[in-house]
Amino acid sequence: MRHPNQATLALHAGGDLGAMRGWWTARHVARCAECREGVAGYSEMRELLPELAELPEISWNRMAAEVKANVRLGLEAGECVRPAELPLQHGTVKGWRAAVVFASVLVLVGGCLVLEHPAPQPAHVYAAQNAIESTRDGIEYQAGESGTMRLMNGGAQKAIYTLDAQGSMGARYIDPETGSVTINTVYAQ
Amino acid sequence: MLSSLKTRVLLAGVLGAASLLAQDTPLTNSQVRIDLPEDSPVAVMRNDTGTSRQIARGAAVVLDLNLSLTLRNISNNRIHGVTLRIVSQEVAMGGVGSVFQPGLNVGPGEAFPVHIATKLMRPMQMAGGPLLQVNLDGVLFQDLSFYGPDKLHSRRIMTASEMEAQRDRTSLKRLLAQGGAPALKDEILKILARRQALPQIQGRIVRGHVLTNAGLAAITPERERQETFAFVQFPDGPIQLIRGSAMIAGSDARTPTIDVANLTDRPVKYVELGWVLTDSNGRSYMAGSLPSSDPAFTLAARGMGKVTTDNTLEFSAAGKPLDIRKVTGFVDQVEFADGKVWVPSRRNMESDPLLMQVMEPSVEEERLANLYITKGLPALMDELKKY
Numbered sequence: 047m048r049h050p051n052q053a054t055l056a057l058h059a060g061g062d063l064g065a066m067r068g069w070w071t072a073r074h075v076a077r078c079a080e081c082r083e084g085v086a087g088y089s090e091m092r093e094l095l096p097e098l099a100e101l102p103e104i105s106w107n108r109m110a111a112e113v114k115a116n117v118r119l120g121l122e123a124g125e126c127v128r129p130a131e132l133p134l135q136h137g138t139v140k141g142w143r144a145a146v147v148f149a150s151v152l153v154l155v156g157g158c159l160v161l162e163h164p165a166p167q168p169a170h171v172y173a174a175q176n177a178i179e180s181t182r183d184g185i186e187y188q189a190g191e192s193g194t195m196r197l198m199n200g201g202a203q204k205a206i207y208t209l210d211a212q213g214s215m216g217a218r219y220i221d222p223e224t225g226s227v228t229i230n231t232v233y234a235q
Numbered sequence: 236m237l238s239s240l241k242t243r244v245l246l247a248g249v250l251g252a253a254s255l256l257a258q259d260t261p262l263t264n265s266q267v268r269i270d271l272p273e274d275s276p277v278a279v280m281r282n283d284t285g286t287s288r289q290i291a292r293g294a295a296v297v298l299d300l301n302l303s304l305t306l307r308n309i310s311n312n313r314i315h316g317v318t319l320r321i322v323s324q325e326v327a328m329g330g331v332g333s334v335f336q337p338g339l340n341v342g343p344g345e346a347f348p349v350h351i352a353t354k355l356m357r358p359m360q361m362a363g364g365p366l367l368q369v370n371l372d373g374v375l376f377q378d379l380s381f382y383g384p385d386k387l388h389s390r391r392i393m394t395a396s397e398m399e400a401q402r403d404r405t406s407l408k409r410l411l412a413q414g415g416a417p418a419l420k421d422e423i424l425k426i427l428a429r430r431q432a433l434p435q436i437q438g439r440i441v442r443g444h445v446l447t448n449a450g451l452a453a454i455t456p457e458r459e460r461q462e463t464f465a466f467v468q469f470p471d472g473p474i475q476l477i478r479g480s481a482m483i484a485g486s487d488a489r490t491p492t493i494d495v496a497n498l499t500d501r502p503v504k505y506v507e508l509g510w511v512l513t514d515s516n517g518r519s520y521m522a523g524s525l526p527s528s529d530p531a532f533t534l535a536a537r538g539m540g541k542v543t544t545d546n547t548l549e550f551s552a553a554g555k556p557l558d559i560r561k562v563t564g565f566v567d568q569v570e571f572a573d574g575k576v577w578v579p580s581r582r583n584m585e586s587d588p589l590l591m592q593v594m595e596p597s598v599e600e601e602r603l604a605n606l607y608i609t610k611g612l613p614a615l616m617d618e619l620k621k622y
Contacts, residue, residue, distance in 0.1 A: 089554040179439035184354070187332075193295075195323050197332045198352035206595045209438040209523030211491060211510075211544045218598065220605050223303065224348040227602045229335040233387065234440070 049081055050074060059088035178215045178234055180207045185215045185232040197230040262287035267302055268365040276310035276374050276382050277317065280346055298355040298366055307346045310382075314341040315397055316375035318389040322368045323355055333372060333387050337396045338602040340377075340621060391505060394576045395568050400599035401622075406581055407603065408619050419619075420612055426596045426604045433595055436512075436520040436557070439549040459484040464493060464510075467565035467590060469583040473499045474506055474566045477539070486556035488512070491525050492543040493564055495534065503534040505570035506542055511593050512550060513561035520557070521593040522550060524567055533572070563589060 050058070050071050057063045058071045075081045177188050184198040185207070199205045202219035209215050214233040221228045264284050271279065283303045290297045308314050316339055321332035334351050341347050355366060373389030374382045375397060381390045411419045464479035479493030491510070497503050507526040513519045527542045534540045550557040565587075569577040584590050596604065607615045 086555065177439060177441045180437045184352075185332075193355060193357035195332065196354040196356075197321065197334070198354055200350050200352045206433070207436070207438060208521075209440060209548055210528075211440070211523060211525045211546055211548060212528035213440055213544075213546055215438065215440060218595075218601070220601070221350050223350040225605070225609065226336055226348070227338050227598050227605070228350070229337060229598070231333045231335065231387070233331045233333070 049078065052084065055081060055084045056088045059085045176234060178213070178232055180215060180217065185217050185230060187232045187234060195232065197232050199230065200228070259288055259290050262289055262298065262300065262366070266366045267300065267369065268367070269304070269369045271371050272384075275371055276308065276312070276314070276376075277306040277371065278309050279304060280307050281305035292356075295356050298357070300351070300353045300355070300367055302351040302353075302367075302369070304349045304351070304369075305346050306349060308341045308343055310374075310376070311343050312380070313343070313377040314339050314347075314374055315377050315400075316373075316393040317347075317349070318372045318374075318383070318387065318393060319349065319351070320370040320372040320387060321351060321353060322370065323353075323366060331387070333389070335389070335392065335396075337393070337598045338400060390574075391568075391570050391576060394574075395570075395578050396598055398576055398578050399597045402578065402581060403597050403599045403603075404619060404622050408622075411616065411619060416612055416616065419616065420607075423604050423607045423615065426600045427608075430596050430601065430604070434518060434520050434593065435552060436522065437551045438523065441547045441549065462559070462562050464491075465561065465563045467563060467587045469566060469579055469586075472566050472579065472583065473497065473501075473503070473569050473571075473577055474534075476508070476564055476566065479564060481562055483559050483562070486550050486559060487547055488522075488550070488559060488562065489547045490543065490545055491562070492541060493525065494539065494541050495566075496539045497534040497537055499571075500536045501575075502536055502538075502572040503569055504532065504572050505568070506532075506534065506540075506566065507568035508542060508564050509567035511563040511565075511589060512557060512559050513563070514552070515558040515560050518552075519563075519589060519593050520550070520552065521595065522562075523548070525564070565590065 054063065054067070054071055055075075058068065058075065061068075063071055075085055179186055179188075181196065183201075184196045186194055186196040188194050197217070199217055199219045200221045200223055202222060205217040205219035207215060207217050214231055216229055216231040218227065218229045220226070262284050264282055267282070267284060269279055269282060271277065281304065285301050285303055287298075287300045287302070290299065306317065316335065316337050318333050318335045321334060332353065334349060336347070336349055339347060351369065353367065370384075372383050372387050373385050373393060375390070375393040376382075379394055379397065381393070383389060407419060407422060410422055414421075460483055461480050462483045464476070464481070466476040466479075468476060475496045475498055477494040477496055479491065481491035482489040493508055495506055495508075505527055507524050509524055510522050511519050512522045525542055525544065527540075528544075532540065532542075550559065565579075567579065571577070584594060595601075603615060603618065606618055
């Protein structure tokens with residue numbers, strides 16, 4: 047049996063695979079205990095690293111452009127501040143440096159292109175546009191690109207979540223600050 | 236050469252400091268607007284944004300709001316519940332939240348705290364203005380009278396909660412009268428055990444008729460199916476559940492629809508159905524509610540109707556998608572046209588083992604159990620005597 051690689055399992059755990067690849071991986075994982083364990087491990091890791099889930103949408107192309115611009119700016123700034131009387135360096139060393147810079151930019155741009163690889167995920171994209179979900183510490187409303195709103199459980203240990211199928215979610219908990227039962231609800235209107 | 240190096244270090248220092256300042260700055264009270272009507276029965280005594288701050292993160296700004304309010308009852312009636320409406324229209328278009336403080340018993344002139352913790356993420360370039368608006372949506376008094384704009388149906392929600400509280404206090408007071416302090420303690424310990432053993436479920440609601448990734452991964456033509464609802468009927472309830480179904484694909488439940496009949500001579504304007512999901516391991520979870528939120532919904536006396544939604548719900552437990560095998564529905568709340576609210580009796584709830592297994596303790600049970608934990612049995616007994 048051909049197993050998916052670790053990167054595929056990690057993406058599958060986060061629901062970030064494209065439709066076809068996601069379907070194939072889900073089929074494989076359903077039949078393969080080893081891969082299922084791997085996916086569970088990645089899922090647990092995601093639970094343990096909530097900060098990762100809070101990262102905003104990153105535009106890799108934009109980041110690549112910014113990094114390239116910074117590298118170019120750095121090279122130009124280096125040229126400006128270099129004293130004119132610096133001794134000339136051997137052509138081979140200069141070429142070697144340029145090659146390293148060029149290779150770094152290539153690796154960076156290549157990496158960004160790989161990460162930006164447009165996998166078709168219609169359902170996931172749609173879901174990210176307008177959805178409410180319970181998180182480790184509250185309820186989050188994702189409003190497409192305009193932002194997210196999260197009502198937090200105020201540091202409470204264990205909240206009871208309730209879903210209203212018409213489009214709202216509630217969290218009930220004892221607020222540690224007030225000592226009172228509090229019910230937070232987030233509505234998508 | 237040395238001066239050039241110094242200049243560079245100085246420049247780097249200034250840039251670094253500026254960058255740090257931009258990354259984490261405290262928020263002020265003016266960035267949160269609290270609007271209470273002129274004739275509001277509560278007034279703000281204290282408004283503290285405390286440790287609130289905004290943090291730059293990539294191309295976005297995270298606003299971490301930690302708002303501590305102290306409200307005073309300036310009416311002549313005892314307050315039993317307050318709901319505040321939290322709006323951040325600028326940040327999350329269409330996103331509205333509420334903070335409901337149930338189980339209050341605040342006399343005229345007395346004060347009570349409300350804590351609002353919220354986190355907002357917005358693009359960096361978004362314009363300024365109040366980040367959060369806090370409005371009063373409703374106040375419920377001891378005599379079940381209500382004040383407020385009620386934009387979030389707080390009247391019904393708070394009335395139902397208060398009726399459940401009265402039901403559970405009556406039950407506990409009866410126990411205390413019959414079996415004394417040991418019987419009361421036993422019951423509170425049972426509530427705590429039930430709370431602890433409650434199977435945890437995580438959920439996600441996606442607006443509209445779509446499949447989420449988990450559903451998409453699980454779906455094959457033969458696996459998407461229409462699952463018929465099983466029902467728990469309450470013999471003395473005002474509503475009978477006739478038939479119902481939902482589309483199930485893996486951990487997704489879509490377009491649940493249930494036909495209902497009004498068994499009474501009073502018109503009904505709202506019905507809320509609870510639904511329980513059972514997975515492939517036979518474990519059951521309280522999944523949530525299916526309310527008749529359509530404003531046009533009415534059930535004439537002895538009439539029939541349909542409760543449905545077009546949204547998709549995705550469920551997981553212990554970080555894994557739930558493999559939904561069975562759905563069970565029951566009537567959780569009914570509001571009649573005259574504003575009266577019906578909630579299931581304790582006998583109703585206790586008559587079904589499935590409900591006893593999955594239903595969380597009521598708000599009042601949780602409040603009283605917390606009182607027992609923090610202040611002991613005598614304080615709990617004193618509390619029950621106040622009602």
